[in-house]
Amino acid sequence: MTAKVKYEEVEVGQELPARTYPVHRIDLVKYAGASGDFNPIHWNESFARSVGLPDVIAHGMYTMAQGGRFVTDWVGDPGAILEYGVRFSSMVVVPDEGGAEIKITGVVEDKLDDNAVVVALTARSAGEKVLTRAKATVRLA
Amino acid sequence: MALNRDFIGRTFPPSEPYEVTRVKIKEFADAIGDPNPVYRDREAAKAAGHPDVIAPPTFPIVISLGGASLTDPELGLNFAMVVHGEERFEYTRPLRAGDVVTCESAIAGIRAIGRNERLDIQTVVTTVEGEHICTAYNAIVERGA
Numbered sequence: 314m315t316a317k318v319k320y321e322e323v324e325v326g327q328e329l330p331a332r333t334y335p336v337h338r339i340d341l342v343k344y345a346g347a348s349g350d351f352n353p354i355h356w357n358e359s360f361a362r363s364v365g366l367p368d369v370i371a372h373g374m375y376t377m378a379q380g381g382r383f384v385t386d387w388v389g390d391p392g393a394i395l396e397y398g399v400r401f402s403s404m405v406v407v408p409d410e411g412g413a414e415i416k417i418t419g420v421v422e423d424k425l426d427d428n429a430v431v432v433a434l435t436a437r438s439a440g441e442k443v444l445t446r447a448k449a450t451v452r453l454a
Numbered sequence: 455m456a457l458n459r460d461f462i463g464r465t466f467p468p469s470e471p472y473e474v475t476r477v478k479i480k481e482f483a484d485a486i487g488d489p490n491p492v493y494r495d496r497e498a499a500k501a502a503g504h505p506d507v508i509a510p511p512t513f514p515i516v517i518s519l520g521g522a523s524l525t526d527p528e529l530g531l532n533f534a535m536v537v538h539g540e541e542r543f544e545y546t547r548p549l550r551a552g553d554v555v556t557c558e559s560a561i562a563g564i565r566a567i568g569r570n571e572r573l574d575i576q577t578v579v580t581t582v583e584g585e586h587i588c589t590a591y592n593a594i595v596e597r598g599a
Binding site: 364375384401 | 478481482484485486487488490492493501502503504508510511512515516519533534535536537538539540541542543544545547548591597
């Protein structure tokens with residue numbers, strides 16, 4: 314595989330460039346269709362409110378996918394990901410008007426054997442941490 | 455509502471074989487808004503060292519959501535109150551177009567967290583030839599009323 318980032322050029326504590334990904338209702342409808350997760354809390358506002366949510370919320374896996382994209386764009390090859398895990402700590406609330414934003418930052422947390430590094434991610438939306446314990450282990454060049 | 459603890463440790467037979475197609479990978483990549491050509495263009499994927507287009511790292515959720523294991527009414531899961539708690543994948547390699555895979559799920563645990571119920575599911579994704587693709591660790595939370 315062809316990771317574009319070289320292991321020896323990466324240091325623990327190094328920050329990855331922050332990225333902000335917009336999310337609108339239409340994205341959640343597309344994600345529902347593509348993933349097969351048609352839970353109405355992700356596309357039906359009145360249903361979401363009826364079960365105690367503030368509004369429609371994004372699929373957790375949609376947010377996780379943005380974190381995945383953040384890492385694969387940095388490393389250059391999605392095949393370089395060895396492990397990727399997150400905890401969904403808060404909801405990404407997606408209003409009908411204007412949608413929402415997911416801001417992702419990352420830092421190299423550890424260097425392992427065999428050219429692998431651990432990247433720790435944070436993801437925020439409307440000021441809330443929406444992912445915690447988000448880590449990807451990737452094999453660099 | 456309390457989930458049925460009898461389901462702890464239960465394993466489920468392998469799912470029907472699922473064929474990963476280029477069209478489905480593209481649909482998924484479009485849905486997550488990721489324009490990476492290795493998800494769409496065979497030549498770009500080959501240039502990156504893959505035999506065909508590969509799927510994004512979170513694509514296995516399409517086939518590893520637990521499926522039949524969660525819809526058994528005996529389990530007592532109320533989907534309207536379900537949110538995703540945690541997800542983790544350990545990869546041997548990315549899924550790619552042409553793979554035919556099955557999933558084997560097991561309920562690793564059920565426990566109460568305050569008024570909520572947490573359900574842990576482990577799913578192993580392998581090709582029909584027996585090659586391990588990834589193992590997914592999934593925790594869902596049924597919010598208490």
